[in-house]
Amino acid sequence: MGEGPAGDPPDLLERLRRGDARAFEELVIAHQHRVFGVALRMLGNAAEAEDVAQEVFLRAHRALAGFRGEARLSTWLYAIASRLCLTRLGSGARRFSRLGDEALAGVADERTADPGAEAERSELEVALQRAIGELDEERRIVVVLRDLEGLSYEEIAEALQLPIGTVRSRLHRARVDLRDKLERFSP
Amino acid sequence: MNCQDARDQLSALLDDALATDERGPLAAHLGRCADCRRELERLRMTVTLLRTAPSPRAPAGFVERVLAAARPEPWPRRLRRWLFVPWGVKLPLEAAAALLVAGTAVYVFQRTPALQEAAREPATLSSRPAPEAPPPSPAPAPAPPASASRPTVAPVSPPPSLPPVRREAAPPKTARVADEKTEPKELGAAPTDAAKKVAPPAGPPPVARPEDASPLAAPSPAPPPATRALGAVAPEPAAGAAPPAGSRSAEPRKDAAEEATGRAAAALRSRVAETDVGGRLAVRDREAAERALTDLVTRLGGTRLAPVPDTPAGVVQLVVPRAAYPEMAEGLARIGRWLPEREPAELPAQVRVGVTLTD
Numbered sequence: 075m076g077e078g079p080a081g082d083p084p085d086l087l088e089r090l091r092r093g094d095a096r097a098f099e100e101l102v103i104a105h106q107h108r109v110f111g112v113a114l115r116m117l118g119n120a121a122e123a124e125d126v127a128q129e130v131f132l133r134a135h136r137a138l139a140g141f142r143g144e145a146r147l148s149t150w151l152y153a154i155a156s157r158l159c160l161t162r163l164g165s166g167a168r169r170f171s172r173l174g175d176e177a178l179a180g181v182a183d184e185r186t187a188d189p190g191a192e193a194e195r196s197e198l199e200v201a202l203q204r205a206i207g208e209l210d211e212e213r214r215i216v217v218v219l220r221d222l223e224g225l226s227y228e229e230i231a232e233a234l235q236l237p238i239g240t241v242r243s244r245l246h247r248a249r250v251d252l253r254d255k256l257e258r259f260s261p
Numbered sequence: 262m263n264c265q266d267a268r269d270q271l272s273a274l275l276d277d278a279l280a281t282d283e284r285g286p287l288a289a290h291l292g293r294c295a296d297c298r299r300e301l302e303r304l305r306m307t308v309t310l311l312r313t314a315p316s317p318r319a320p321a322g323f324v325e326r327v328l329a330a331a332r333p334e335p336w337p338r339r340l341r342r343w344l345f346v347p348w349g350v351k352l353p354l355e356a357a358a359a360l361l362v363a364g365t366a367v368y369v370f371q372r373t374p375a376l377q378e379a380a381r382e383p384a385t386l387s388s389r390p391a392p393e394a395p396p397p398s399p400a401p402a403p404a405p406p407a408s409a410s411r412p413t414v415a416p417v418s419p420p421p422s423l424p425p426v427r428r429e430a431a432p433p434k435t436a437r438v439a440d441e442k443t444e445p446k447e448l449g450a451a452p453t454d455a456a457k458k459v460a461p462p463a464g465p466p467p468v469a470r471p472e473d474a475s476p477l478a479a480p481s482p483a484p485p486p487a488t489r490a491l492g493a494v495a496p497e498p499a500a501g502a503a504p505p506a507g508s509r510s511a512e513p514r515k516d517a518a519e520e521a522t523g524r525a526a527a528a529l530r531s532r533v534a535e536t537d538v539g540g541r542l543a544v545r546d547r548e549a550a551e552r553a554l555t556d557l558v559t560r561l562g563g564t565r566l567a568p569v570p571d572t573p574a575g576v577v578q579l580v581v582p583r584a585a586y587p588e589m590a591e592g593l594a595r596i597g598r599w600l601p602e603r604e605p606a607e608l609p610a611q612v613r614v615g616v617t618l619t620d
Contacts, residue, residue: 098331102324110319124320128327135331202314220276221311227278238278246272253307 082147090138090147098138102131105148108223109155115218116159118207126162130155145232152225153233156215163211198259205255209248216241217248262290267297271304536578536615538586538604543619544597550618551577557592561585566613575618583608 089097109130113123133154141150206214219225219233230245231238267290273279274287291298370376544550554577555565563581581589586608593599593616 095328099324099328102327106319106323106327107316110323111317114317120320123317124323127319127323128330131327132331198310199315202311217311221308222314222316227276242273242278243269245276246269249272249304249307249311252311253303256307256310257303259310 087143112155213244213248216244262286536613539615540601541617542597547618553596577616579614
């Protein structure tokens with residue numbers, strides 16, 4: 075979806091920089107789930123997540139003219155999303171532990187399953203979101219980007235403007251924290 | 262390598278993110294340390310669990326909402342377009358504005374007892390002094406209808422007495438309403454005029470008014486000097502007059518603007534209930550003077566008009582035949598100090614004279 079193996083197609087970048095509305099639409103379509111996903115995992119509720127996600131794209135829209143393409147579009151969007159989420163969380167130093175179903179309101183698993191597995195997965199999802207929510211946000215963002223969004227250490231370092239060593243240690247801490255809480259679900 | 266150091270690197274190992282020189286030592290430790298191997302496995306399962314978590318999907322309509330929010334242009338452009346609307350919208354708007362002004366006039370009228378009083382006065386207003394302003398009445402008539410028309414409401418100068426004010430009610434009102442409707446563009450000024458109405462007015466040459474009022478003028482009998490009528494008007498009566506005349510002037514309004522300025526005086530006179538001649542008569546004894554006036558006018562074959570209810574004391578309206586006017590003037594001069602403030606160059610067959618008695 076607009077991103078080849080080597081990066082973003084140059085013509086898309088050019089169109090975006092030019093202010094091509096269609097190109098922007100393609101961008102939003104291609105990355106909406108990623109951006110929303112980060113926001114949802116970080117903020118814990120779908121309404122706020124959509125709010126932030128929309129803001130991410132609007133900011134991107136405003137900054138497109140100056141986007142030089144040094145980073146991939148997705149990395150760039152993750153960077154904006156991370157920054158916005160951390161800012162929003164930072165103002166309240168929020169920890170959300172009791173998310174329950176609300177947190178999963180925006181989560182629509184496209185996998186079909188039998189009821190039993192479905193229930194199991196639901197329980198896991200609830201526990202997962204809760205556990206993630208209990209993490210310190212600096213660790214939370216790293217594990218979300220790495221294990222939920224699949225970014226490489228380098229991409230995370232770039233998105234968060236952190237040294238790789240810091241990414242690594244925070245990620246490890248996050249995983250260790252989560253392990254204790256989710257161990258009972260392990261296969 | 263101790264266990265703590267080893268465990269700190271387990272995540273990197275899982276992610277294949279170890280530096281080259283880190284791999285060897287860690288591998289060696291893990292080979293020796295079952296506890297650390299167990300830790301590695303626990304960590305691996307956690308990561309696997311995380312990776313199987315459902316991927317959130319953006320809610321339906323998200324893209325549309327983003328695109329809609331990303332369109333900053335439209336509203337300013339839309340606003341601009343709205344401001345310069347096409348004729349189809351402009352005219353109704355102006356009509357609405359006209360109604361607004363008229364409505365305001367009604368409101369003011371209803372709020373001002375004096376206005377209502379003035380309105381109650383019959384159309385055929387007995388001539389009243391209404392002096393001040395431009396002495397040479399009718400002759401003028403040139404006045405630019407457009408500009409002058411608007412200020413009809415704005416009184417020229419404070420009327421010497423109430424009567425003039427009241428009398429003005431008829432013509433000014435029609436003129437004013439006409440103006441409002443004929444000159445939509447000037448509606449903007451209408452509110453200002455309204456303001457002027459209440460403020461002490463400087464008054465544009467009343468002259469113009471006749472023109473405007475003429476076609477519209479309420480069919481009041483007496484031919485009053487247009488100028489005087491308009492000039493003397495105080496704000497209130499004018500305002501009060503507007504509503505009543507509104508309907509009447511509705512049609513002729515268009516004519517007002519197109520009327521040749523020359524049409525003026527004569528036409529107006531015939532339509533507007535006004536005095537042709539107005540002036541002050543300074544006397545020592547008002548009662549005696551009034552009696553003398555009555556005698557004079559009777560002798561000359563004229564009549565003294567019955568005072569109207571709200572005619573302030575001291576104003577007498579007389580009607581004499583044109584031929585007798587000179588003698589009339591002479592007679593007035595004998596009764597007291599006669600100061601005509603308005604005398605048209607051309608007198609009608611029946612000259613209506615408004616005499617304001619003063620001390």
